[in-house]
Amino acid sequence: MQSNIFLGLGSNLGEPEMNLRRALELIRSIADAEISETSSFIYTLPLTRDGSNPPKYCNCVARIRTGLEPAELLDRLQEIEDQMGRSRTTQKWQPRIIDIDILLWGDRIINTQRLTVPHSQMHLRSFVMEGMDEIAAHLRHPVTGDTMSVMYDRLNGGDYYFEKDRPKLIVFAGAIGVGKTTLAEGLSILFGTELIHEEYDKNPFLPLVYKGNNDVKLDSELFFLSSSASQLKKSCFRDNRVYVADFMFEKSPIYARHWLDPGDYDVFIKEYRALEKEAAEPSLVIFLEDTAENCLERIKIRGREYEKKIGKDFLVELEKSYEELFRQWNKCPVIRIDAGSYDFRLADEVRIIEEKIRYYLGIS
Template sequence: MAAYVGLGGNLGDTAVKIRQALQKLDSADTHVVRISSIYETAPLANKDQPSYLNAVAEVRTTLTPQQLFGRLVSIENSLGRARNGRWESRTIDLDLLMHGDQIFESPGLIVPHPQMHLRTFVLKGMCEIAAELRHPTTGRTMQELADRLNGHDFWLDPDRPQLISVAGVIGVGKTTLATKLADKLGCGVLREAYDTNPYLPAACKGDREAALKSQLYFLESRYEQLNADTLPSGKVVLSDYVFAKDSLFAERTLDADQLNEYNTRHAQVERAISEPVLTIYLKDTPARILERVQQRSRPYESSINENSIAELGGDYDEMFADWAHSPLITLDAAQFNCMQNDHVSELASEIRCYICER
C-alpha cells in the first residue's frame, strides 16, 4: 500500500532528524520510495518560535494505518520528541498523511490527516512527488488543494466563527448558491442589504451624494452581520458576499474626498470583522451574467452591461490573485451548476473539510 508521511521539526538540527527518521522508517515492511525537498516554513499558531523544516515521504508498506502510525510515534520517541502541546516546538514530528485511499477514524488517529489540505507546507511536498494524487475525502488532487491556499497555511479552529463567504460579480448566482449550500449544511445565510438600502437607486443613477451614503450603508450592514459579537464561536453561517469586496466597490464609485471619508470608517470597522474560514469564488461569462441580471429586472441594475461586468470581474480576479484570508475554492459556472442538486451536495461535502461543526 502506498502511504504518505509528513516530517518536520524546529529544534536542533532538524534536517539531520528528518534523515534519521527516514532511515528508521525504511524497513522490511515499510520501504521509503520517494522524498520531497525540505522546505523552511513559518510556525502556525504560536509565532514566537523558530521556523520549521518540513518534508513529505512516500512509502510502500504492508502495515495497517494503526500499525504505521504506531511506528511513527515510536520513531519520534526514539529521536527525543517531547510532547509539550499542540503548537509547541518539537525536535521531530511525523504525521501519517494518507494510507492509500483509505478513510479511517479512531480516537487516536484520523486518515487522511484532517488538516493536510489546509497546509501549504504539506501540499508543497505532496505536489513535488504526487501532484495528481487525489485526496480520499475531498476527491481533489494535491495540486488543486494547494492552489486553494495560495501559498498560505491555515488550520481548523472551533473557537472562531465558521463563516463561509460566497463571492462573485453581481448576478453570478451568489445568493442562490449560498442558500442551497446553507440548506445542505443546516445553517443560516447572511444576505447583502440590496433591498433595504434606500440610497442605492439614486446612486445607480449617478447621484454623487447618494453614492457615498449607499456605500456607507452597505459597510454598516456588513459590520452588523459579520462582527465577532454577531457571529459567535463555532457557529457555521454563509454570506452571499465577501467583506473584502466592499473596498473594491468604493474605489469604483466614490470620488477622492468621498473615498477618504469611506476609508476612515472602513478602517474602524475592518478590525471587528470575522475572517471567513473558507471563501467560494463563483465565476461565469459576462454574457451569461448579463442575461440573468436582465431577467430579474431590478431598476437600479438597468445600466449594467457586458463591459461593466467584465471590468468588475477583472477586479475580483485581481483581488483573489493575492488572497490570504482563507482557503479559496473557485467555481466555473461552465462546470458547476448551482441548480443541480448533486453539484451542490458534492460541494457541501467538501466544505465540511474546511469547517468545525458543533
C-alpha cells in the same frame, strides 16, 4: 507492496534539516517499506496560539511503498520518533525534534481511535500541500476529489486551524449575477442557519447610482459599508454555530474603487479601515467564477430594474478586482467554484459543495 502512501515530516528543535534526514534514513530501514520520493525541505512558522515565538519548522513530504498495514506502519513511525527523542505532550503547538504523520494511504479512508487518514488537517497546511503539490500535483484527495495542486492553491501560502467550538463564517465572492445568493441560500438551509443577506434592496441610493447620479455614489458605498460592518460584526457570532453570508466585508473597496472619484474613495477607505477591526474574519471564502455573458443572462432573468444597465466590461472589471484581492489574501482558504458547471437551484448539486465545505471546516 502498497504504493501512494504519503508521510509528512517536521522538526523545529536542534538542527531541523539534519533531524529530517535522519528520520528519512530510519524510515528506509523499516522492513517492508521503501521511500520512492521526497519533496524539498520547506521552512515555515509554527502554528501557535500562546503568543510565544518558537523556532521555524523544517518540513517535507515523502512518498513510500510498504507491505505493512496502517496500524503497523504507525507503530514503526512512533518508534522512530521515540528513538530520536521526541517528548510526547497533550499540549498543541509545542516544539518537536521530529513529527511524522501519515497523510494519505492511497485512496483509503481510515477513521480509528489512533489514526485518521487522510490526515484531518493536511488540506489546511501549506507546508504540507506545497510538498504534495511538488511530488503528486495531480493526485486526487480521497474525500474531496480535488487534486493536490488545486488544494494547495486554495491556501495561498497560509496555514490554518479551526477550533471546533468557535463560530464558522462562510462568505461568498464573485461578480454580480454569478449565483452567490442562490448558492448561499441553499447552503444555509443545509447548515440549518439563517442566511446573512447583503442589504442591496435596502440601499436607497443604489438605483440612483445605476441611473448615473454621481452625487449619491459615496452615500451608496457608505450605506453598504455600514450595513456590512453591522451584519458581520464579531459580536454577532456565537460559538459552535455555522453562519453563511452571501457577501464578504473585504469586497467593499472593490466597488468603491469602481464608483468613486479619488477624493471620495479616500473618505470611504478611511471609514473602511476604522470598521475593518470589528468585522469577523471569515473561516472560508467561496469564490464563484463564470463568464460575463452567463452572469448577464442571470441578471436579465431576475429582472431588477436598476441592474439593466450593467454591462460586460463592468463584470470583467469586478472579476479582475476579486483576483487582485485574492492574490494577497491570507485570512482563510478560498474555494473556487465554476458556477457554469452547476445549477445552484438543485439541492443535489448544492449538497456536493456542502460536503466539501464541511470537510474543510471539520464539521460533521
